[in-house]
Amino acid sequence: MKQFRPAVVQLRGVTKTYRMGKDNVVNALQGVDLDIHEGEFVAIMGPSGSGKSTLMNVVGCLDVSDTGEYILAGENVGKLSDDQLAAIRNKHVGFVFQTFNLLPRLNAIENVELPLVYGGDRKGRRERAIGALEAVGLGDRVHHRPAELSGGQQQRVAIARALLNDPAMILADEPTGNLDSRSSAEILAIFQRLNDEGKTVIMVTHEPDVAEHCKRIVRMRDGIVARDELVPRQRNAEHELREMIAAAASHVLQMPAARAASGAE
Amino acid sequence: MKLYDAFRSALQSLIVNKLRSALTMLGVIIGVAAVIAMVAIGNGASQSVQTSVLALGSNLITITPGSQTQDALRGAGPPAQTLTLDDMTSLKEQLGPTIKAIEAEQQAGNWQIAANGTNWNSRVTGVTEDYPAVRDWSTQSGDFFSDSDLRVNAQVAVIGATTSQQLFGDGDAVGQTLQLRQVFGQRARIINFKVIGVLEPKGSTFGFSRDDQILVPATTAQHVLTGRTNVVSSIVIKANSSDDMDNVTADVQSVLLNRHRISNPENADFTVTNQNDTLAALQGITATFTLLLGAIGGISLLVGGIGIMNIMLVSVNERTREIGIRKAVGARRFDILTQFLIEAIALTGLGGILGILLGWGITQVVARIPQASNLLLVITVGTVAIAVGVSVAIGVVFGLYPAMRAARLHPIQALRYE
Numbered sequence: 113m114k115q116f117r118p119a120v121v122q123l124r125g126v127t128k129t130y131r132m133g134k135d136n137v138v139n140a141l142q143g144v145d146l147d148i149h150e151g152e153f154v155a156i157m158g159p160s161g162s163g164k165s166t167l168m169n170v171v172g173c174l175d176v177s178d179t180g181e182y183i184l185a186g187e188n189v190g191k192l193s194d195d196q197l198a199a200i201r202n203k204h205v206g207f208v209f210q211t212f213n214l215l216p217r218l219n220a221i222e223n224v225e226l227p228l229v230y231g232g233d234r235k236g237r238r239e240r241a242i243g244a245l246e247a248v249g250l251g252d253r254v255h256h257r258p259a260e261l262s263g264g265q266q267q268r269v270a271i272a273r274a275l276l277n278d279p280a281m282i283l284a285d286e287p288t289g290n291l292d293s294r295s296s297a298e299i300l301a302i303f304q305r306l307n308d309e310g311k312t313v314i315m316v317t318h319e320p321d322v323a324e325h326c327k328r329i330v331r332m333r334d335g336i337v338a339r340d341e342l343v344p345r346q347r348n349a350e351h352e353l354r355e356m357i358a359a360a361a362s363h364v365l366q367m368p369a370a371r372a373a374s375g376a377e
Numbered sequence: 378m379k380l381y382d383a384f385r386s387a388l389q390s391l392i393v394n395k396l397r398s399a400l401t402m403l404g405v406i407i408g409v410a411a412v413i414a415m416v417a418i419g420n421g422a423s424q425s426v427q428t429s430v431l432a433l434g435s436n437l438i439t440i441t442p443g444s445q446t447q448d449a450l451r452g453a454g455p456p457a458q459t460l461t462l463d464d465m466t467s468l469k470e471q472l473g474p475t476i477k478a479i480e481a482e483q484q485a486g487n488w489q490i491a492a493n494g495t496n497w498n499s500r501v502t503g504v505t506e507d508y509p510a511v512r513d514w515s516t517q518s519g520d521f522f523s524d525s526d527l528r529v530n531a532q533v534a535v536i537g538a539t540t541s542q543q544l545f546g547d548g549d550a551v552g553q554t555l556q557l558r559q560v561f562g563q564r565a566r567i568i569n570f571k572v573i574g575v576l577e578p579k580g581s582t583f584g585f586s587r588d589d590q591i592l593v594p595a596t597t598a599q600h601v602l603t604g605r606t607n608v609v610s611s612i613v614i615k616a617n618s619s620d621d622m623d624n625v626t627a628d629v630q631s632v633l634l635n636r637h638r639i640s641n642p643e644n645a646d647f648t649v650t651n652q653n654d655t656l657a658a659l660q661g662i663t664a665t666f667t668l669l670l671g672a673i674g675g676i677s678l679l680v681g682g683i684g685i686m687n688i689m690l691v692s693v694n695e696r697t698r699e700i701g702i703r704k705a706v707g708a709r710r711f712d713i714l715t716q717f718l719i720e721a722i723a724l725t726g727l728g729g730i731l732g733i734l735l736g737w738g739i740t741q742v743v744a745r746i747p748q749a750s751n752l753l754l755v756i757t758v759g760t761v762a763i764a765v766g767v768s769v770a771i772g773v774v775f776g777l778y779p780a781m782r783a784a785r786l787h788p789i790q791a792l793r794y795e
Contacts, residue, residue, distance in 0.1 A: 198707050213702045230703070
């Protein structure tokens with residue numbers, strides 16, 4: 113139904129082998145074929161050792177495949193040098209990591225600006241960074257450092273950073289892995305909103321609950337794509353978030369003493 | 378990455394680790410300060426040696442009797458009596474206008490001096506009338522003696538400023554009489570001299586006060602004081618210019634060899650010493666001295682550089698994850714390399730500037746030490762430029778390896794680094 117849209121990711125027979133020590137050879141990817149088109153929201157799942165992390169590294173141009181072909185946004189990136197890959201990452205890939213990976217010494221704006229530091233103009237950089245932070249609901253926290261922000265807020269800064277260069281795709285590696293359920297719902301809601309706006313989102317996760325917020329699930333096993341299916345009923349994070357807030361509110365209303373105590377502090 | 382961002386990020390990381398940056402910089406500060414101060418002291422020594430030598434008069438060629446001279450070091454042995462006043466007269470006639478002035482001297486030894494109810498002990502030298510022209514040394518009061526004084530062995534004296542002060546206090550010495558006394562067992566010789574002039578004060582050279590001496594006509598010294606008639610202990614020529622000195626030296630050689638009927642210059646019974654050679658020899662010594670001091674400073678600079686490398690390696694290790702993040706968002710190898718290199722250069726460059734200030738401070742302190750009072754401490758623009766250049770170069774050299782290690786990190790490994 114979406115086949116008329118251009119492909120963002122095209123993998124053909126991609127293999128990757130790691131050599132751990134002298135004799136231990138790990139065949140992380142053993143011939144992966146995968147197409148992801150513009151506007152898709154894909155979850156990549158699989159048990160550890162299934163090759164999903166390696167797949168994410170290759171798709172995110174952090175690593176190159178041994179054999180096979182990878183075309184990212186129309187460019188063959190299979191045989192590029194480190195520096196060329198860096199430029200591709202800068203232009204086409206927005207990373208969101210499980211551990212947020214913000215630079216602790218920089219404030220929110222400076223963290224978000226980073227992709228433009230390595231590619232782009234200094235002119236208008238700050239305004240764009242502030243714009244991106246406002247888009248993820250952190251317009252009032254732009255001068256805070258990561259240590260002054262909650263986990264959910266840090267991850268939102270990371271998403272703002274990923275969005276800044278208007279990449280071909282957002283590549284999220286267990287983005288809710290370090291977050292409580294409410295922050296997770298917030299992050300997933302942002303991803304869904306971005307996807308609704310047409311952004312391609314690829315998310316690596318091992319939690320089925322989280323994967324059901326995507327539109328399509330690719331399951332990896334032993335270095336190949338084992339199953340590739342559409343999600344029959346996509347869960348709505350925005351809706352869940354509202355329910356959570358309502359539940360929390362009624363919980364507080366049922367305990368006026370506790371509320372009074374916390375208000376007195 | 379733009380240079381602006383590289384600088385900003387470098388300064389930021391230096392500010393975050395204030396204590397560490399300061400301690401690391403201290404190595405460079407001490408190194409640069411050591412180089413600056415040491416070279417300044419060396420240059421100062423060199424300059425004060427030069428001033429001392431030139432204070433004896435400039436463009437001087439000295440002819441002494443007897444033993445051979447090599448590299449301005451006079452051979453041992455009693456001085457032969459081969460030079461005469463006639464030699465001087467003959468040189469004066471034959472060299473004519475190719476020289477500025479010529480004089481001859483005879484050392485008459487130390488004498489007890491009595492005048493004005495006090496007594497003193499001073500060196501007495503017989504000189505000829507052009508002494509002031511050769512030595513660039515005129516009288517502050519009275520006059521120098523003339524060739525007519527020499528012809529008649531006049532018992533007149535020109536005395537140094539210190540001698541005048543000792544004998545006559547603040548009063549005018551000119552016109553006064555002083556007595557030269559020498560005691561031989563039971564008998565004493567007492568000779569009266571009339572003071573006709575007082576020399577300008579000149580300070581001391583190599584520890585000898587030049588203002589405590591008595592000059593008398595050379596002929597008077599020969600006939601009245603020493604009895605060594607006609608013989609002189611040195612002839613001093615002032616050349617027209619420094620460039621002229623080699624020519625004049627050669628002319629003096631040939632005139633004197635001819636007069637003394639010596640065909641082989643190796644057998645010359647006199648020695649011609651060129652002031653340029655003396656200066657060159659002394660400057661060779663001070664240059665070695667300066668080099669040695671500079672090398673000591675250089676070693677501390679090297680140690681400082683190793684400190685920089687050490688701390689940069691620690692910093693790269695600590696910030697592996699940061700490097701991974703930067704690479705993930707698109708930093709190229711060159712971007713990471715410049716970031717860490719600029720950080721190292723900022724450390725050493727700032728250290729260099731502070732080191733120059735500290736070095737300057739050290740020279741100010743040294744200048745206040747009494748023993749070094751006549752040492753001119755010279756910090757030249759060249760020294761400062763070299764110090765800054767060297768400290769920046771040290772930043773590049775010792776920062777390069779850590780920066781290259783950072784640049785070569787693989788993004789995945791760097792991101793996973795705990």
